[in-house]
Amino acid sequence: MITLYGIGWSRANYVLFTLEELGLEFKHIKLHPFEDEKNSPEYLNLNPMGQLPTLVDGDLVLTESMAINFYLARKYGDGKLWPDQLEDEAQVYKWTFFAITELEKPCVDIVIQKNFVDEKDRNFDLIKRSEKSLIKPLGVLDSALAGKDYLAANQFSIVDINVASVLSYALSAEFDFSPYQNLQRYLNNILSRPARKRAEAA
Numbered sequence: 001m002i003t004l005y006g007i008g009w010s011r012a013n014y015v016l017f018t019l020e021e022l023g024l025e026f027k028h029i030k031l032h033p034f035e036d037e038k039n040s041p042e043y044l045n046l047n048p049m050g051q052l053p054t055l056v057d058g059d060l061v062l063t064e065s066m067a068i069n070f071y072l073a074r075k076y077g078d079g080k081l082w083p084d085q086l087e088d089e090a091q092v093y094k095w096t097f098f099a100i101t102e103l104e105k106p107c108v109d110i111v112i113q114k115n116f117v118d119e120k121d122r123n124f125d126l127i128k129r130s131e132k133s134l135i136k137p138l139g140v141l142d143s144a145l146a147g148k149d150y151l152a153a154n155q156f157s158i159v160d161i162n163v164a165s166v167l168s169y170a171l172s173a174e175f176d177f178s179p180y181q182n183l184q185r186y187l188n189n190i191l192s193r194p195a196r197k198r199a200e201a202a
């Protein structure tokens, strides 16, 4: 039995997308990142960082959203979300690490400031710095997607879930992707998948 901890709008959304894409049954415990329950001794026992998400699958307790997605894709994908060739697998690692090292922090900072902080307390400098820091990596990603629908092996895979999910934070804060036409097309395509829609409703 699979259990996922983490409310849908937290980074648990990356994992929900994967679980839905694979059609897996799971129990969803909607822990909230800003509430105390995530610091209960029971939860800290699973995730000593007191963060979301955490996945429990039988005896395995796994934290770190991207590691969880890699695990699910390899264990349950049956060839579906994980490319066969080593060279394509390398692209899965490359763009996933790119997403969490170059894109995720500014995207999360923007969404927190714009969607969770009252306008009078909003850190506009942080928003500006975050938007600026996205210009170069988004340009690189946009170029990599020229003439392509997916980031690895010309097929939908876990890396598309990972990258599009990270960028969905910026989209939800109405970040302007119009200078990045390839990326905009890509995000529309990946984030309109039925599994993503079901994940958003979870």
Ligand SMILES: N[C@@H](CCC(=O)N[C@@H](CS)C(=O)NCC(=O)O)C(=O)O
Pocket: 009, 010, 011, 012, 033, 034, 050, 051, 052, 053, 063, 064, 065, 066
């Ligand atoms: N690197 C971790 C980050 C997890 C994380 O920061 N989660 C946020 C919610 S999106 C959280 O739990 N924040 C509450 C806290 O850090 O106390 C992952 O990808 O799983």
